[in-house]
Amino acid sequence: xxxxxxxxxxxxxxxxxxxxxxxxxxxxxxxxxxxxxxxxxxxxxxxxxxxxxxxxxxxxxxxxxxxxxxxxxxxxxxxxxxxxxxxxxxxxxxxxxxxxxxxxxxxxxxxxxxxxxxxxxxxxxxxxxxxxxxxxxxxxxxxxxxxxxxxxxxxxxxxxxxxxxxxxxxxxxxxxxxxxxxxxxxxxxxxxxxxxxxxxxxxxxxxxxxxxxxxxxxxxxxxxxxxxxxxxxxxxxxxxxxxxxxxxxxxxxxxxxxxxxxxxxxxxxxxxxxxxxxxxxxxxxxxxxxxxxxxxxxxxxxxxx
Amino acid sequence: xxxxxxxxxxxxxxxxxxxxxxxxxxxxxxxxxxxxxxxxxxxxxxxxxxxxxxxxxxxxxxxxxxxxxxxxxxxxxxxxxxxxxxxxxxxxxxxxxxxxxxxxxxxxxxxxxxxxxxxxxxxxxxxxxxxxxxxxxxxxxxxxxxxxxxxxxxxxxxxxxxxxxxxxxxxxxxxxxxxxxxxxxxxxxxxxxxxxxxxxxxxxxxxxxxxxxxxxxxxxxxxxxxxxxxxxxxxxxxxxxxxxxxxxxxxxxxxxxxxxxxxxxxxxxxxxxxxxxxxxxxxxxxxxxxxxxxxxxxxxxxxxxxxxxxxxxxxxxxxxxxxxxxxxxxxxxxxxxxxxxxxxxxxxxxxxxxxxxxxxxxxxxxxxxxxxxxxxxxxxxxxxxxxxxxxxxxxxxxxxxxxxxxxxxxxxxxxxxxxxxxxxxxxxxxxxxxxxxxxxxxxxxxxxxxxxxxxxxxxxxxxxxxxxxxxxxxxxxxxxxxxxxxxxxxxxxxxxxxxxxxxxxxxxxxxxxxxxxxxxxxxxxxxxxxxxxxxxxxxxxxxxxxxxxxxxxxxxxxxxxxxxxxxxxxxxxxxxxxxxxxxxxxxxxxxxxxxxxxxxxxxxxxxxxxxxxxxxxxxxxxxxxxxxxxxxxxxxxxxxxxxxxxxxxxxxxxxxxxxxxxxxxxxxxxxxxxxxxxxxxxxxxxxxxx
Numbered sequence: 003x004x005x006x007x008x009x010x011x012x013x014x015x016x017x018x019x020x021x022x023x024x025x026x027x028x029x030x031x032x033x034x035x036x037x038x039x040x041x042x043x044x045x046x047x048x049x050x051x052x053x054x055x056x057x058x059x060x061x062x063x064x065x066x067x068x069x070x071x072x073x074x075x076x077x078x079x080x081x082x083x084x085x086x087x088x089x090x091x092x093x094x095x096x097x098x099x100x101x102x103x104x105x106x107x108x109x110x111x112x113x114x115x116x117x118x119x120x121x122x123x124x125x126x127x128x129x130x131x132x133x134x135x136x137x138x139x140x141x142x143x144x145x146x147x148x149x150x151x152x153x154x155x156x157x158x159x160x161x162x163x164x165x166x167x168x169x170x171x172x173x174x175x176x177x178x179x180x181x182x183x184x185x186x187x188x189x190x191x192x193x194x195x196x197x198x199x200x201x202x203x204x205x206x207x208x209x210x211x212x213x214x215x216x217x218x219x220x221x222x223x224x225x226x227x228x229x230x231x232x233x234x235x236x237x238x239x240x241x242x243x244x245x246x247x248x249x250x251x252x253x254x255x256x257x258x259x260x261x262x263x264x265x266x267x268x269x270x271x272x273x274x275x276x277x278x279x280x281x282x283x284x285x286x287x288x289x290x291x292x293x294x295x296x297x298x299x300x301x302x303x304x305x306x307x
Numbered sequence: 308x309x310x311x312x313x314x315x316x317x318x319x320x321x322x323x324x325x326x327x328x329x330x331x332x333x334x335x336x337x338x339x340x341x342x343x344x345x346x347x348x349x350x351x352x353x354x355x356x357x358x359x360x361x362x363x364x365x366x367x368x369x370x371x372x373x374x375x376x377x378x379x380x381x382x383x384x385x386x387x388x389x390x391x392x393x394x395x396x397x398x399x400x401x402x403x404x405x406x407x408x409x410x411x412x413x414x415x416x417x418x419x420x421x422x423x424x425x426x427x428x429x430x431x432x433x434x435x436x437x438x439x440x441x442x443x444x445x446x447x448x449x450x451x452x453x454x455x456x457x458x459x460x461x462x463x464x465x466x467x468x469x470x471x472x473x474x475x476x477x478x479x480x481x482x483x484x485x486x487x488x489x490x491x492x493x494x495x496x497x498x499x500x501x502x503x504x505x506x507x508x509x510x511x512x513x514x515x516x517x518x519x520x521x522x523x524x525x526x527x528x529x530x531x532x533x534x535x536x537x538x539x540x541x542x543x544x545x546x547x548x549x550x551x552x553x554x555x556x557x558x559x560x561x562x563x564x565x566x567x568x569x570x571x572x573x574x575x576x577x578x579x580x581x582x583x584x585x586x587x588x589x590x591x592x593x594x595x596x597x598x599x600x601x602x603x604x605x606x607x608x609x610x611x612x613x614x615x616x617x618x619x620x621x622x623x624x625x626x627x628x629x630x631x632x633x634x635x636x637x638x639x640x641x642x643x644x645x646x647x648x649x650x651x652x653x654x655x656x657x658x659x660x661x662x663x664x665x666x667x668x669x670x671x672x673x674x675x676x677x678x679x680x681x682x683x684x685x686x687x688x689x690x691x692x693x694x695x696x697x698x699x700x701x702x703x704x705x706x707x708x709x710x711x712x713x714x715x716x717x718x719x720x721x722x723x724x725x726x727x728x729x730x731x732x733x734x735x736x737x738x739x740x741x742x743x744x745x746x747x748x749x750x751x752x753x754x755x756x757x758x759x760x761x762x763x764x765x766x767x768x769x770x771x772x773x774x775x776x777x778x779x780x781x782x783x784x785x786x787x788x789x790x791x792x793x794x795x796x797x798x799x800x801x802x803x804x805x806x807x808x809x810x811x812x813x814x815x816x817x818x819x820x821x822x823x824x825x826x827x828x829x830x831x832x833x834x835x836x837x838x839x840x841x842x843x844x845x846x847x848x849x850x851x852x853x854x855x856x857x858x859x860x861x862x863x864x865x866x867x868x869x870x871x872x873x874x875x876x877x878x879x880x881x882x883x884x885x886x887x888x889x890x891x892x893x894x895x896x897x898x899x900x901x902x903x904x905x906x907x908x909x910x911x912x913x914x915x916x917x918x919x920x921x922x923x924x925x926x927x928x929x930x931x932x933x934x935x936x937x938x939x940x941x942x943x944x945x946x947x948x949x950x951x952x953x954x955x956x957x958x959x960x961x962x963x964x965x966x967x968x969x970x971x972x973x974x975x976x977x978x979x980x981x982x983x984x985x986x987x988x989x990x991x992x993x994x995x996x997x
Contacts, residue, residue, distance in 0.1 A: 214954030263953045266920035304920045
């Protein structure tokens with residue numbers, strides 16, 4: 003793996019212990035220029051991870067705590083009348099940052115949710131007819147509690163699709179939690195240095211696009227999505243946006259591992275994170291999510307035959 | 308699924324095939340022994356409990372072996388009685404049932420599937436009607452369903468049914484075309500003779516016998532006429548000519564039988580002199596287990612194959628070379644004649660004058676006195692018939708028992724009976740009077756199913772008399788017609804109606820009713836007739852008719868063009884359908900070599916690749932491979948990855964070079980694996996730099 007990325011993983015690993023794989027996926031998502039959804043129970047380190055990512059890449063960070071009474075204007079910003087200049091001036095909301103943590107996204111009302119998702123897709127927001135461009139890079143980490151918790155508005159399938167990946171941190175293992183407690187269980191001031199500069203990040207995002215993907219790998223991706231459409235067991239088959247996301251993530255994963263071409267291993271590595279939230283609707287039991295994507299993965303041979 | 312072991316609980320395909328085998332065992336209930344059916348249902352129970360998870364394990368191999376030994380002993384014991392065919396069918400079902408218990412591998416399932424197809428074929432040995440054809444078609448669908456459930460357990464059942472229907476729809480026209488155009492060659496092997504129950508007329512007729520047949524409404528045959536249908540009065544279907552009389556029963560003369568055999572051996576065909584007026588028809592006979600066939604006199608088999616298969620005897624019987632074990636169609640031309648020429652007058656008259664020396668004294672006296680009054684043969688016969696019509700004879704299906712001196716009792720005391728009584732008595736009387744006479748059994752009349760189709764049932768069974776009145780030949784006399792004209796003119800039902808016996812015979816109770824029941828039963832008869840005529844009876848002759856209809860005048864060239872042309876068209880269409888798929892699955896040489904290498908590696912390491920990509924698979928196996936094998940496999944994986952996934956451009960020359968390298972490396976890998984083949988079970992670790 004690229005030494006600089008390795009340093010990021012190592013630095014983040016000091017704060018979130020025993021979750022190397024998820025950290026790597028989060029970085030992959032970042033350099034693939036996609037948004038990340040973290041789904042977990044409260045207190046698993048979702049906020050820590052996003053905060054750490056912002057610091058490691060030197061990104062402006064803001065956090066929006068989603069609640070049921072949060073309005074789109076609270077997030078996007080408002081026009082305020084300036085009594086000195088006798089005109090309205092735009093006061094940008096917290097979304098005008100490079101890395102936005104949308105915490106507990108499924109607690110907000112659908113109206114606010116769609117305002118955020120629109121901003122994610124368009125990289126710009128419109129307030130009172132004026133369009134304001136969001137900063138570059140723009141990266142949203144949404145976190146959500148499992149859908150069955152009370153007081154939540156599950157994201158519709160069409161909006162889940164906007165997140166490139168969904169990961170889930172899960173409980174740490176015995177060793178990791180023990181180490182965490184030994185270093186001091188209380189919340190220390192978050193001290194982390196910038197490891198990769200924002201300009202470098204933009205450069206990496208460009209380079210990911212130049213990773214070579216052979217016909218064999220593309221046909222593997224196609225076979226995966228086609229299988230999800232032809233077999234009757236997947237309630238939500240994978241869309242063309244999903245296959246695009248799969249290719250982009252696989253490229254980023256290969257880039258992260260210093261390869262200039264994609265191998266089927268890359269597709270398999272990102273597959274569960276990319277496909278799991280698209281295959282099954284939000285209304286199904288969340289802890290069965292992995293079963294479907296893994297089953298799909300097991301039913302297709304990467305070597306054409 | 309490719310690994311071989313099947314899941315035990317909840318495996319739908321195993322349950323499906325178990326249900327299928329039990330269904331087939333039920334349909335073969337008659338040929339199977341009861342304990343075999345019970346065994347099959349026990350295995351079904353075992354499969355159901357495994358499916359539901361009541362048990363977690365299949366019974367042990369020892370249990371199955373014990374069961375197998377016991378059942379083969381039992382089969383061997385019973386096979387003496389059963390005959391070869393039935394014991395083989397029993398053996399097959401027993402084997403399937405036992406396999407069903409142990410069913411745990413992919414191979415087992417496929418074996419059971421093949422055996423299931425064979426069992427369906429066995430079913431058709433015993434039943435060929437349209438109902439059983441539909442039943443077996445349904446079981447076939449179910450078997451396919453089991454197969455598709457086995458290979459695609461993740462599909463919903465609707466999708467599976469859709470897939471089966473789609474493929475069957477594709478297969479159906481091909482099957483029809485092949486059925487129509489392929490030459491119908493005879494079977495390549497003979498079916499071992501089974502001891503089938505025989506139905507219908509018997510070789511031996513004792514007065515009173517045919518009454519039991521009259522109570523059966525089983526179909527005997529359908530006859531389809533080309534052109535006009537003879538009137539009911541003319542429809543005397545001869546089956547047997549009975550010439551030996553022992554005072555009580557009539558049977559086929561042993562002398563006649565010997566004569567027939569010697570003629571058959573020497574191939575002396577009998578050609579009857581025939582008239583011009585004729586009826587052309589096809590008979591589809593139901594299986595009877597007997598070899599005689601039915602036809603209106605004077606009958607001649609039409610086609611060459613019929614002439615080879617049917618012996619036309621000198622007493623005007625049609626005898627099939629093999630007993631009717633299944634439905635059989637044959638084509639006949641009949642030349643109706645009042646007198647059947649006698650092929651050997653001296654011998655036949657001698658044979659047909661034999662009567663027991665004693666008994667029936669009263670009849671003898673009566674005949675002697677009657678003969679004095681009518682020295683002319685024709686007048687004597689007329690006098691006998693007049694006697695039958697003037698005396699109060701009754702036509703009844705339940706006559707009193709007449710044990711001793713049948714003729715005396717019947718003619719002078721009881722005067723009640725049916726066709727076999729009248730025919731037997733009259734032939735006896737004629738013989739006493741010195742007129743050669745014999746009894747003929749067969750069927751009379753038959754229902755008109757359609758304009759040109761006559762169906763004849765067992766209750767149409769009849770017996771009549773043939774006598775040689777002058778030297779010319781045999782003339783038919785039917786005393787029953789004198790006593791009960793309605794039997795001949797309108798059938799048994801009306802005859803019984805006029806004698807007031809109709810209510811006793813339940814087979815007719817629903818017969819004359821109008822309404823839905825009659826319509827449905829008529830429709831079913833019609834359907835069965837069509838099935839017999841067009842599907843089961845589709846033989847070379849009908850095939851030729853079809854070809855003639857399509858091509859006009861038939862020439863060998865045209866026929867071969869038609870057959871070859873259709874075969875080529877079918878295979879061409881199939882190729883069009885399958886070739887793209889073959890192309891799609893055909894793989895390039897590099898992948899092929901790589902797959903050969905992985906196969907060799909997983910075989911020796913015992914670790915299947917499944918859906919693992921190349922590099923990860925290499926990491927999985929590198930620790931347990933011997934050093935040089937690991938090195939070779941590393942090279943192979945690298946060539947494969949660089950060809951398949953890497954960004955570099957590969958020109959023709961490099962490709963060829965890599966291909967050669969790949970081939971050599973695969974060979975080297977196989978060699979080194981073979982060398983270490985013995986101790987591969989011990990994992991080796993660590994001496995490979997990765």
